[in-house]
Every structure is written in structure tokens, then in C-alpha cells.
Amino acid sequence: MTVGVDNDRLDDVGAIAAVDPQEMLRAVATSAAQVRRARTAAMDAGLDALRGEDRPRAVVVAGMGGSGIAGDVVASLTAPTASTPVVVHRAPGLPGWVGPADVVIAVSCSGRTGETLSATDEAVRRGARVIGVSAADSPLAERCVAARAHHVVVVPELTPRSSLWALATPVVVACARLSLLDLGADDGVLEAAARRLEQVAEMCRPDRESFVNPAKSLALEIAGTLPMAWGAGQMGGVASYRFACQLAENAKTPAVSGVLPEAHHNQVVAFDGPLAGGSGGDDLFRDRVDDDQPVRLRLVLIHDDDGSATATRVEASVELADERGVPVSSLRSEGDHAFERFASLVGVIDYTSVYLAIGHGIDPTPVAPIDDLKKRLARPLP
Secondary structure (H helix, E strand, O other): OOOOOOOHHHHOHHHHHHHOOOOHHHHHHOHHHHHHHHHHHHHHOOHHHHHHOOOOOOEEEEOOHHHHHHHHHHHHHHOOOOOOOEEEEOOOOOOOOOOOOOEEEEEEOOOOOHHHHHHHHHHHHHOOEEEEEEOOOOHHHHHHHHOOOEEEEOOOOOOOHHHHHHHHHHHHHHHHHOOOOOOOHHHHHHHHHHHHHHHHHHHOOOOOOHHHOHHHHHHHHHOOEEEEEEEEOOOHHHHHHHHHHHHHHOOOOOOEEEEOOHHHHOHHHHHHOOOOOOOOOOOOOOOOOOOOOOOEEEEEEEEOOOOOOHHHHHHHHHHHHHHOOOOEEEEEOOOOOHHHHHHHHHHHHHHHHHHHHHHOOOOOOOOHHHHHHHHHHHOOOO
């Protein structure tokens, strides 16, 4: 048995359902539908009209947590070719340089996030063009109506973190209409990503046993370890960050996120540290009851295979880790367009984080520390 994980539970559909009463797995399985619904919502919101507008000096995506990662996605998508920068802003207000020549896309699943509302208010005050992405009948939606700004209605799937595609797709569409990226004829790239997410859902469904289920297999590999997730390629960095966030929120498990080649200039030295090496480091099912080092480092390579030179970095990482007794897990993207490749990675990542929680007997949905922090921060100052 992998330390702390009931291996049999992951192959018992009834046991899975018992640990996941709010159906986080079902929410993850809606990813393809989210892409399609969100594209329709973007069209209903009139985002096609952005084609006739001047290209902005910069695009600022304001959002926090599961909503903020939508900005990371589009920043990585546009970086290789767009002459207009996309800046992700995770704080109240806005950078001092933002003004009328810029577009601010405010993303909040609930439409009530304080930092995002603050950024929206500042954008309106400075005369920047505003686009809102949030639930209907929310404070953010009301601000967009008052400012005569585009607003895309989001239908959340259980939580913000399980609504990534509902939140990210309108931002991607907006940037495509502003000529920052190309989604192909009739937004074919979005449909390709949706089909890829459907394929992942089929491979990772609860009734597929661990040895043929890539998400269950990866969950078992990283159980009881400190995962060091290194992203490689155009979308690898965002995927590795998503991996760390999902492990924290769903599985309540820490992870280290890094990006190649930068991780080769700092994090790689952890291969010679106290959590690395040791005999049996790659034996997933050994008895660790008497192991005086119950937590070991595990390298997880999240490779967006974009045809770039990062493949050499990935190979070198595997060789170095093997030489130092650090076990390695790998995810490799599939698909032609960067958005589709990102979907192939994150689809597995999201399922993995939920299966790891279930394997530990943890309900993946509650986020009690976040709720507690919100209550504490809302208290009046003494």
C-alpha cells in the first residue's frame, strides 16, 4: 500500500462516491462542456464586436485564485506571437501605467471577489476598456452594466477551481477578437480542446482501474511524496502551477512548482538535499512504516511538447534525477494548438488531484482554511 493511500478505494466506484459527496469528479468531467458553453456565452455577450476596435496597448487580466489562472493561460498563449502584452494582476487596484489605451478583463467566478472589484472600479475610473467574466446578477456584472462594458455570464461548476474552462474560454475568445491570437475558422481550436478534454474524461473515468487510468496512476505515484512539478514548453509553466494549486485545494497536499529552464538554475539543487535519494526511492508500494524518511522528493515533468528545445532540458532532468535516486513521473501534451495541448495536460492534472484526495479519504471539495481566512479578514480592526 502506498503510504497514507487506500489503493483499493481508487478502484471501487462506490467508495469513490462516498468520499466525494459533492461530486468534484463530476465537476471535472464537465470541462469539455464548459468550453462549449463559455464560447456561446462569449458570443451572446457581444465579444465579436471587439474585432472592430483598436488593438489595445496592453491587456490586463485581473483575477484571484481559480479565476486568476485564466489570465496565466491567455498570457502563455499569446506570448510567442502577440505584439500586445498580456499582464496578469492579482491584487487590488491596478498598476499605475494602466489607462485609456488598455483593456482590463476582470474575472471572478462569483463576481464578488474584493480585489477584482477594486481593479474593475479603478479601470472604469481611468477610462480603460473593461470586459467582465463572472456569474450573473453579481457586483461585477452590475459594474459592467453601469459602465456599458461587455459582460460574459459564467455558470460555475461547483467551485471556481473546477470552473477553469468556463472562466478561461471567454478570456481566450476576447484576446482572439482583439487579434492577439488565432483560434482558426469558427474557433476550431476551442472545439479541438473540448474534444481533447472529452478524451481525457474517458481515460480517467472512475470505473477505469488504476493501471489503465493515467490520473489514478499519477496519484499513486506522488502519494506520500513532495512533488516538484517542472513545466516545460509554451504551456508547461501554467500547467505546473495549476498542478500545485489543485493538489493544495483538492488533495490538501503541498507541491513545488517550477518552470524549465529556470528550475535548472535553482530548484535542481534539491536533488542533493535531505528529501532526495535513498534506496527504494522509486518503489511505490514498499512498506514505509519503519522508514525514517517517510516523505521523499518526486520530480513531475509536465511537458508541453511544442517542438522547442525544452525537450533537451526534459531529457537531462530525467537523467540527473535517476542518477541521484529521485523518482520521476511525466505528463506529455497531445494536440496541435497550444490551447489543445494545455487541455491534454490539465485534464489529467485535475483528475489526479481529486483521485489523490479520495485515496487519502479526503473530501476534495471543502476549503475550510480559505473560508476561515475570509472570516478573519472580515473582522473589524480592534
